[in-house]
Amino acid sequence: xxxxxxxxxxSLDQLxxxxxxxxxxxxxxxxxxxxxxxxxHFGFDEGVTVETLHLGPFGRDPLAVRVGRMTVAIRRKHxxxxxVVPTAK
Amino acid sequence: xxxxxxxxxxxxxxxxKSALFNALTGARQKVGNYPGVTVERKSGRLILGDGRPLExxxxxxxxxxxxASPDEAVTRDVLLGHxxxxxxxxxxxxxxxxSNLDNHLRFALQLIELGLPTIIALNMVDLAKRDGLELDPxxxxxxxxxxxxxxxxxxxxxxPDLQAALDDMxxxxxCGVHEPVKSDILHLQRRAREISAAAVIRExxxxxxxxxxxxxxxxPIAGPAILAAIMFVMFQAVFAWSETPVAWIESGVVALxxxxxxxxxxxxxxxxxxxxAIAGVGAVITFLPQILILFFFILLLEGTGYMVRAAFLxxxxxxxxxxxxxxxxxxxxxxxxxxxxxxxxxxxDDPKDRLTTILVxxxxxxxxxxxxxxxxxxxxxxxTRLSWGIGLQGLVMFGLYVTGIxxxxxxxxxxxxxxxxxxxxxxxxELPKYQWxxxxxxxxxxxxxxxxFLKRAGTIILGTTxxxxxxxxxxxxxxxxxxxxxxxxxxxxxxxxxxxxPIGFNHDIALALLPAMAAREVAVSAIATVYSIxxxxxxxxxTKLEDRLQGxxxxxxxxxxxxxxxxxxxxISTIAVTRRETNGWKWPLFxxxxxxxxxxxxxxxxxxxxxxxxx
Numbered sequence: 001x002x003x004x005x006x007x008x009x010x011s012l013d014q015l016x017x018x019x020x021x022x023x024x025x026x027x028x029x030x031x032x033x034x035x036x037x038x039x040x041h042f043g044f045d046e047g048v049t050v051e052t053l054h055l056g057p058f059g060r061d062p063l064a065v066r067v068g069r070m071t072v073a074i075r076r077k078h079x080x081x082x083x084v085v086p087t088a089k
Numbered sequence: 090x091x092x093x094x095x096x097x098x099x100x101x102x103x104x105x106k107s108a109l110f111n112a113l114t115g116a117r118q119k120v121g122n123y124p125g126v127t128v129e130r131k132s133g134r135l136i137l138g139d140g141r142p143l144e145x146x147x148x149x150x151x152x153x154x155x156x157a158s159p160d161e162a163v164t165r166d167v168l169l170g171h172x173x174x175x176x177x178x179x180x181x182x183x184x185x186x187x188s189n190l191d192n193h194l195r196f197a198l199q200l201i202e203l204g205l206p207t208i209i210a211l212n213m214v215d216l217a218k219r220d221g222l223e224l225d226p227x228x229x230x231x232x233x234x235x236x237x238x239x240x241x242x243x244x245x246x247x248x249p250d251l252q253a254a255l256d257d258m259x260x261x262x263x264c265g266v267h268e269p270v271k272s273d274i275l276h277l278q279r280r281a282r283e284i285s286a287a288a289v290i291r292e293x294x295x296x297x298x299x300x301x302x303x304x305x306x307x308x309p310i311a312g313p314a315i316l317a318a319i320m321f322v323m324f325q326a327v328f329a330w331s332e333t334p335v336a337w338i339e340s341g342v343v344a345l346x347x348x349x350x351x352x353x354x355x356x357x358x359x360x361x362x363x364x365x366a367i368a369g370v371g372a373v374i375t376f377l378p379q380i381l382i383l384f385f386f387i388l389l390l391e392g393t394g395y396m397v398r399a400a401f402l403x404x405x406x407x408x409x410x411x412x413x414x415x416x417x418x419x420x421x422x423x424x425x426x427x428x429x430x431x432x433x434x435x436x437x438d439d440p441k442d443r444l445t446t447i448l449v450x451x452x453x454x455x456x457x458x459x460x461x462x463x464x465x466x467x468x469x470x471x472x473t474r475l476s477w478g479i480g481l482q483g484l485v486m487f488g489l490y491v492t493g494i495x496x497x498x499x500x501x502x503x504x505x506x507x508x509x510x511x512x513x514x515x516x517x518x519e520l521p522k523y524q525w526x527x528x529x530x531x532x533x534x535x536x537x538x539x540x541x542f543l544k545r546a547g548t549i550i551l552g553t554t555x556x557x558x559x560x561x562x563x564x565x566x567x568x569x570x571x572x573x574x575x576x577x578x579x580x581x582x583x584x585x586x587x588x589x590x591p592i593g594f595n596h597d598i599a600l601a602l603l604p605a606m607a608a609r610e611v612a613v614s615a616i617a618t619v620y621s622i623x624x625x626x627x628x629x630x631x632t633k634l635e636d637r638l639q640g641x642x643x644x645x646x647x648x649x650x651x652x653x654x655x656x657x658x659x660x661i662s663t664i665a666v667t668r669r670e671t672n673g674w675k676w677p678l679f680x681x682x683x684x685x686x687x688x689x690x691x692x693x694x695x696x697x698x699x700x701x702x703x704x
Contacts, residue, residue: 034157038517040274041152043192053300057309058405062414062516064307068191068282071299071520073401073414078515 010086012050013063013079020051021084030081039082042072050084093134093142094259095176097167099200100184101193102150103394103521105212108530109184109242110147113251116533124174128163128435137256146178153274154199159435168203180206180258182251187224187239188217188522190288194281195274201235206258209237210251215244216522221293229288243527299394299522306395312402319395323386324490325483327459331378338378342371357562365558369614370551377543379463380456381535384425388534392526396421397518404516410498411505413437413516416446420497423453424490425538427663430455431670441509445501447667448680451659452497454490457609461654462489464613468635469647493655496687508679553604553611558618561600578619592689593649593696597641609660645699652695656688 009024023046028036044050044067053071054064061076098113100106111118114133121130131147148167149160156162163172170177183200185193201207211226226237236254240247306312346367353359390396396418404414415437423430430450437443454462466482473481560578567575574596582600589599600619605612613634620637642650658681667677 035515035517037155037157038152038515040278041157041192041195042517042519043195043278045275045278054303054307054401055309056405057313057402058409061405061408062401064303064401064520069189070192071303073397073404073516073518073520075404075408075516078517 008085009083011080012052012065012082012084013076015050015052015084015086017052017055019086020049021086023048023050023082024085025083027081027083031078035078039074039078042074043067043070044082049087050082092176093144094179095144095146096135096180096182096255096259097146097148097178098182098184099148099164099168099196100150100212101152101186101189101196103519104150104184104186104189104193105242106150106184107147108527109182109210109212109240110145111527111530111533112240112242112245112248114145116536118533118537120537123163123172128160129432130175135252135255137252137259139256141259143255143259146175151196153196155274168200168205178205180208180255182208182210182255184210184212184242187211187214188220188222190224190285191282194284195277197233198277198281198284201233206261207235208251208254208258209233209235210240210242210247211237212240212242213522213524214239215241215246216524220297221291222289223291224288225290226288229284232284232287243524243530245527245529297522302523303398303520306398307401312398316399316402319390321487323383324487325479326386327379327382327486329483330382334378335375338371338375342367342374345371360562361555361558365555365618366551369554369558369611369618370547371617374543375460377539379459380425381538383456383459384535384538385531387422387425388531389526390421392524392531394521394523397520400516400518401520406498408516410502411442411509412445412501413439413442415516415518416442419446420450420453423450423455426455426457427451427453427659428666431663431666434670439515441505444671444676445504445509447670448504448676448683449497449500451663451680451684452493452500452656454493454655455609455659457660458654460613461605461609462486462651464616464634464638465647465651468638469642469644489651489655492652496656496691500683500687550611550614554614554618557604557615561619589689589692592653592693593643593646593700594653594692595642595646598646598650605657605660609654609657612654644704645696648699648704649692649696653688653692656684656691658684658688 010021012021012023015021023044025046026039026044031039048067051066052063053066056062062073063076063079064071064073065079098106098110110131110133113135118131118133121132122128123130128149133145133147135143135145137143146167148164151161151164153161154165154168156165166172167175168178168181181200181203183197185197197209209229211224211229214224217224226239230237236258238247238251238254240251242248306315346363349362349367350359353362390399399421400414400417402414403417407414407416416434419430419433419437421430422433427450430453431447434443434446434450437446463486466485470482470485475481475484557578560581561572561576563577564575566572578600579596581603582596585599585602586594586596589602594602597616597619601612601615604615616638617634620634638647664677664681667680668674671677
């Protein structure tokens with residue numbers, strides 16, 4: 001991890017199903033206090049590896065994302081606040 | 090006498106905290122509420138080897154000491170000694186999921202900083218091994234500076250070691266509690282990851298069982314299909330599995346009635362005991378097997394970790410009507426009873442999401458309405474088998490549930506666009522690993538439900554039944570008069586009848602509606618009591634209630650009655666819990682009014698349609 005902003009980063013909701021990525025930055029200010037708290041509790045942090053495991057059956061929402069050893073469900077809207085850099089699997 | 094030392098059991102959600110608490114305290118638990126707040130307090134006793142008792146309290150699951158929900162606030166306040174109605178704990182057991190250390194250690198680090206005597210229960214080590222993860226508890230102990238005990242709470246493994254560690258800790262001199270150091274959560278998280286990495290002996294990458302199961306259960310097509318199938322099996326089972334035990338209870342009630350009739354001389358007392366108490370309460374107890382089967386399924390779905398998957402699958406649909414997937418669990422629990430369902434809405438962070446969920450929860454068919462449905466269906470719907478072994482009666486029951494669900498979704502949609510507009514509403518949940526719950530944990534859950542149900546049958550239902558018996562028995566009818574028409578109850582019912590006659594309700598139904606407010610299942614015992622008193626036949630109790638109903642109600646009336654109960658304003662306990670959860674009378678009154686209007690319209694439409702079709 002070098003700079004917090006990476007030009008090749010995409011938002012987590014754009015990461016394809018089954019793809020891995022490293023969290024580059026999180027736009028905390030677009031989330032309210034409760035939402036940011038939960039994301040932090042789930043272990044979302046810069047440098048952490050995440051993987052999109054499943055998508056909801058209706059409208060591909062919410063997303064099931066692996067963070068560390070935990071799998072969490074978040075909505076597409078909140079995943080949009082997480083910038084990630086895809087890694088080769 | 091000093092009270093026994095208080096040990097708090099704390100941990101993140103899905104760490105297996107409740108199973109560990111059950112393993113330590115056994116079935117004798119006290120369940121109550123913290124005063125002033127609506128968070129459940131569960132406590133129990135543990136007797137140490139030398140006979141000294143400990144009081145254990147199961148704190149609500151929390152991710153950190155910075156609360157994101159009322160539950161988490163209670164956990165923090167108890168630990169800091171700020172919670173009303175709770176002593177400051179003397180010691181702490183922190184439950185960690187062995188395979189999720191890098192996350193759970195963050196909360197543990199915060200808790201250890203408090204300075205209370207602490208033991209770590211490194212739980213679910215079997216699942217961690219299954220996932221190819223081997224940990225070194227000694228390394229963890231060195232890093233954290235507190236004793237670490239490996240446990241598998243659902244299999245009761247490591248519990249004696251944990252008890253021994255508790256014994257040592259309680260015997261040691263105590264020290265005070267510090268205020269929490271306001272550590273930065275990201276800093277704690279990074280420290281947690283370092284410690285977790287240091288404790289790992291070996292990590293073999295394996296395809297996790299949970300991921301394989303999720304590939305199927307969260308599949309975009311198979312997932313919803315399996316969910317629908319599970320729900321369908323659940324409601325068919327409620328009928329099919331309960332037939333035999335229900336028959337036993339029914340014959341037991343008849344035998345008891347005959348026995349009492351033989352002992353007590355004919356007269357008012359016999360009438361009160363046989364026609365009032367035994368016929369009324371007996372009619373309700375008959376439904377215990379069905380309520381238990383339903384709770385069994387709910388406990389199983391919760392214990393296996395499937396319940397959260399159901400929330401995941403349903404989130405988009407719930408979002409469409411302005412709710413979150415989180416509402417799915419409270420709403421599903423409301424199938425058993427709206428009271429625990431409404432209490433479960435505390436896990437919903439957004440206030441408007443939560444209020445909407447509370448307001449529509451009574452539309453989920455609670456188990457207390459099951460007796461009413463069962464009775465009417467058994468009396469009026471033929472027990473024919475359609476193809477694939479599906480019974481028509483079960484199908485009608487399924488339809489009633491679906492109607493309730495549809496009504497709830499529509500109501501939520503309207504509420505979120507009207508009185509409860511605005512608010513984001515989110516859905517952020519952990520998907521825990523799948524596991525088989527211990528038989529004992531499910532049994533403890535069921536036992537608690539039986540106790541609650543029988544307590545209700547013994548108090549509210551018995552009381553209402555006897556009151557109704559008295560209202561229906563006085564003044565006594567002269568020969569040639571109908572007892573039901575002459576009695577006080579008959580007079581009150583005549584007043585209600587004016588209102589409900591247009592929707593096809595007769596005098597007997599009007600009579601049953603008021604006591605049904607005390608508890609829905611009382612509608613059945615009320616009808617049973619009235620027909621039992623009104624019958625000139627001494628052996629009336631032996632005639633089945635279904636047979637008597639068939640002669641008195643038209644099919645249209647029966648269907649309207651069913652439609653009424655899909656929407657009917659809920660029981661007093663639900664109103665009381667709504668008042669408590671919303672802090673005032675505004676929302677419970679709103680709820681009663683809108684449900685009354687819905688019920689009246691639904692029953693009316695059903696009746697008029699049925700009559701028009703010539704039923």
